[in-house]
Amino acid sequence: MRLDDLTRLNEARRARRAAMLITDLRSGESVVELEGENARPDLREAIDKAYRSGKSSLLETEDGRRLFLNVQVPPPHIVVIGAVHISQALAEMSRVVGFDIRIIDPRTAFATEERFGGVDHVADWPEDALNVRPLDPYTALVALAHDPKIDDFPLIAALRADCFYVGALGSRKTHARRVERLMAVGVTEAEIGRIEAPVGLDIAAQSPAEIAVAVLGSVIGAFRKRAIGR
DSSP states (O other): OOHHHHHHHHHHHHTTOOEEEEEETTTOOEEEEETTSOOOGGGHHHHHHHHHHTOOEEEEOTTSOEEEEEEEOOOOEEEEESOSHHHHHHHHHHHHHTOEEEEEOSOTTTSOHHHHTTSEEEOSOHHHHHHHSOOOTTEEEEEOSOOHHHHHHHHHHHHHTTOSEEEEOSOHHHHHHHHHHHHHTTOOHHHHTTEESSOSOOSOOOSHHHHHHHHHHHHHHHHHTOOOOO
16 A cells, blocks of 8 residues: 555544545555545445445456455444433443443433433533544434523534434424524524434434434434435
């Protein structure tokens, strides 16, 4: 691997940006493709498939070339706003499927070590926590606090950061009021349309654990079907 290729891959990793090293196995020539560059439009379908799966693969082209697609995708990350019972269940389930998770809640009685031991959690306002560790396109934002003072800012931040999934707890009536608040501060209808509310798959979930299952199902689906940057 050339030094400049390695440098670009390392820079992409630090920036949580997907990248791929495409190597011609016959000639040994290689090129780095960063998500969004569209460096190889002739391989677009195969490249998009590799980005979505996160798995490296061997590709045989129509002209007989054998290319190795060495894919590097940032670990998918879930940021949960609200240290509630659903969050506790979601934290356990997320680890099973390989998603990093972080819980943010300014209510110090909720975001405690006793309730979230071993889980990345912070008892701080989302404005401050997300300033330290910003959202990005490989992050899912799940708003569960059910309090506009806590939920609204991270929802807006998630839409602006192009998070691959944005969901919010609450009934349709609650969401209608949320829509009014967000539009009042300049969020567009198209952006609001990206918010899944009520949050999670419609499986008639009742308990916190069942709601967590529904939420995780939506997050996984959104990640695997996400649009690849151009």
